Amino acid sequence: MKHVNLNSQNSVFMAITENKKSRTLVNLIGVPSLLFVMWQGGYWFIGVFTALILLAALELSDLVRQQKGNPLTYLLMAGLIGLIFAQLCEGAIDQISILILVGLLSLCVEIFRGEDKPLLNMATVNFGMIWLGLLLGSLISVRLIPEHGFTITVAMFVSVWTCDTFAFIVGSKFGKTKVLPSVSPKKSWEGSIAGLVGAILFMLILFYNGAFGDWLCLTDVIAIGFITGGFSQLGDFAESLLKREAGVKDTSDYLQGHGGILDRFDSLAIAAPLTYLYLQYMSLI
Amino acid sequence: MKHVNLNSQNSVFMAITENKKSRTLVNLIGVPSLLFVMWQGGYWFIGVFTALILLAALELSDLVRQQKGNPLTYLLMAGLIGLIFAQLCEGAIDQISILILVGLLSLCVEIFRGEDKPLLNMATVNFGMIWLGLLLGSLISVRLIPEHGFTITVAMFVSVWTCDTFAFIVGSKFGKTKVLPSVSPKKSWEGSIAGLVGAILFMLILFYNGAFGDWLCLTDVIAIGFITGGFSQLGDFAESLLKREAGVKDTSDYLQGHGGILDRFDSLAIAAPLTYLYLQYMSLI
Numbered sequence: 264m265k266h267v268n269l270n271s272q273n274s275v276f277m278a279i280t281e282n283k284k285s286r287t288l289v290n291l292i293g294v295p296s297l298l299f300v301m302w303q304g305g306y307w308f309i310g311v312f313t314a315l316i317l318l319a320a321l322e323l324s325d326l327v328r329q330q331k332g333n334p335l336t337y338l339l340m341a342g343l344i345g346l347i348f349a350q351l352c353e354g355a356i357d358q359i360s361i362l363i364l365v366g367l368l369s370l371c372v373e374i375f376r377g378e379d380k381p382l383l384n385m386a387t388v389n390f391g392m393i394w395l396g397l398l399l400g401s402l403i404s405v406r407l408i409p410e411h412g413f414t415i416t417v418a419m420f421v422s423v424w425t426c427d428t429f430a431f432i433v434g435s436k437f438g439k440t441k442v443l444p445s446v447s448p449k450k451s452w453e454g455s456i457a458g459l460v461g462a463i464l465f466m467l468i469l470f471y472n473g474a475f476g477d478w479l480c481l482t483d484v485i486a487i488g489f490i491t492g493g494f495s496q497l498g499d500f501a502e503s504l505l506k507r508e509a510g511v512k513d514t515s516d517y518l519q520g521h522g523g524i525l526d527r528f529d530s531l532a533i534a535a536p537l538t539y540l541y542l543q544y545m546s547l548i
Numbered sequence: 549m550k551h552v553n554l555n556s557q558n559s560v561f562m563a564i565t566e567n568k569k570s571r572t573l574v575n576l577i578g579v580p581s582l583l584f585v586m587w588q589g590g591y592w593f594i595g596v597f598t599a600l601i602l603l604a605a606l607e608l609s610d611l612v613r614q615q616k617g618n619p620l621t622y623l624l625m626a627g628l629i630g631l632i633f634a635q636l637c638e639g640a641i642d643q644i645s646i647l648i649l650v651g652l653l654s655l656c657v658e659i660f661r662g663e664d665k666p667l668l669n670m671a672t673v674n675f676g677m678i679w680l681g682l683l684l685g686s687l688i689s690v691r692l693i694p695e696h697g698f699t700i701t702v703a704m705f706v707s708v709w710t711c712d713t714f715a716f717i718v719g720s721k722f723g724k725t726k727v728l729p730s731v732s733p734k735k736s737w738e739g740s741i742a743g744l745v746g747a748i749l750f751m752l753i754l755f756y757n758g759a760f761g762d763w764l765c766l767t768d769v770i771a772i773g774f775i776t777g778g779f780s781q782l783g784d785f786a787e788s789l790l791k792r793e794a795g796v797k798d799t800s801d802y803l804q805g806h807g808g809i810l811d812r813f814d815s816l817a818i819a820a821p822l823t824y825l826y827l828q829y830m831s832l833i
Contacts, residue, residue: 366678381793383667385786387667389679498655
């Protein structure tokens with residue numbers, strides 16, 4: 264028994280090392296590539312993020328399959344492409360029409376499939392259109408903001424990463440009071456607040472170094488800090504909740520040690536739409 | 549045993565008579581009221597159909613509760629009001645923003661609820677926004693079409709009713725080949741085709757009596773006949789599928805012998821958005 268235990272401890276240790284290695288590799292390649300794509304904008308950004316959103320749709324389908332559902336993944340993927348297309352070619356078709364068409368098809372096709380969970384299947388396709396297409400898809404809207412698109416996209420990504428890093432460091436050292444142990448057993452209020460402070464601090468550093476020129480005022484910058492450092496953490500919890508229900512650790516291994524697309528972009532699926540809505544309704548775009 | 553059987557047969561008979569009575573009553577009051585509301589248009593139509601859509605949201609929640617889900621019904625209802633408001637006051641807020649906000653809230657609030665089926669709950673709210681808000685809500689868009697709104701709304705409703713009636717009469721007499729016995733055991737191809745023919749015939753009668761003036765051509769009228777008589781039947785199957793899964797006969801008894809709102813408006817939730825999209829993309833509105 265001891266031998267077996269040692270072995271399993273060894274293999275856990277090796278798995279962690281392996282995991283760390285592949286995390287470092289993904290970081291080394293992923294982060295610069297992501298920054299390059301953000302810098303390029305246009306079709307580069309749209310292409311890469313369309314691909315990521317489609318992979319996220321596969322992950323959502325997998326989560327639903329864990330609950331004996333079987334959503335129309337290809338319809339969802341076609342619909343997501345349609346939503347992005349409608350965003351880019353406003354004259355041709357609008358996003359509401361795409362949502363209506365996919366909604367109609369999700370109802371009508373399900374009739375002939377004889378699946379066990381038609382409600383879950385229909386609902387997932389429409390949920391995916393909103394969560395992945397409209398929320399995560401807001402990343403594309405943010406990057407396409409004329410003139411300021413690159414700055415605000417990088418600011419958003421890096422402040423979300425800053426939030427994660429502050430939360431992890433402070434949480435690991437001083438984390439005592441759990442936020443929602445039943446959803447994310449490791450997350451503490453100490454870490455969460457540190458993450459929020461970190462994100463706001465990062466936004467302030469950008470602001471006082473003139474990154475936003477005369478576009479955003481101090482209040483705007485703090486508001487966006489609350490979005491990327493505060494609300495974005497809810498995205499992480501929501502995704503953990505879905506994984507916990509499905510009984511999986513990661514939504515996929517597309518990003519090696521980082522898990523899946525949903526694992527990495529859950530915070531941005533909250534931060535991006537809120538940032539966009541904020542800028543839109545404050546008449547800043 | 550025989551006594552009990554007789555008794556139960558008696559009560560079934562009485563229930564059917566009672567049901568027929570209340571059906572007749574609902575028809576006698578309901579159909580003229582509905583026509584009056586259609587004729588009035590404006591706030592009358594918007595008010596009544598907003599109320600119906602909200603009742604349908606309660607019915608959808610009940611269907612989900614049969615599967616141990618517990619969706620955020622109030623969020624869905626507030627979101628549906630928001631969608632209708634956005635449609636009427638285009639300058640203030642757009643429908644995509646409402647869908648994004650409700651999507652965000654459905655993810656974020658669910659975290660704190662500790663429910664058994666978070667995925668089903670989140671997905672249902674977003675599904676409801678699309679099915680009830682965008683699809684069934686298209687009824688309001690159709691009625692608000694300038695100049696022709698009343699004509700096309702009445703044409704749509706009455707041709708869907710004609711389809712149902714033809715399908716029922718022919719189906720009961722000659723129905724042999726079942727369409728999808730596992731979903732709707734009673735529906736036959738004979739009935740379905742008769743329904744389609746009836747709806748197209750009704751549209752042609754309107755057309756040749758000049759109901760559409762020079763607005764719609766023969767092709768348009770036949771196309772709308774296919775929508776109200778053909779595709780609309782899929783809405784009925786989809787709703788039956790959800791009821792079958794939930795193990796209920798009617799979605800509610802709001803309309804007495806007619807069942808619930810979803811039972812009565814399932815076909816129109818397909819016919820209205822398709823008619824609207826058809827008119828929109830054929831540049832007829």
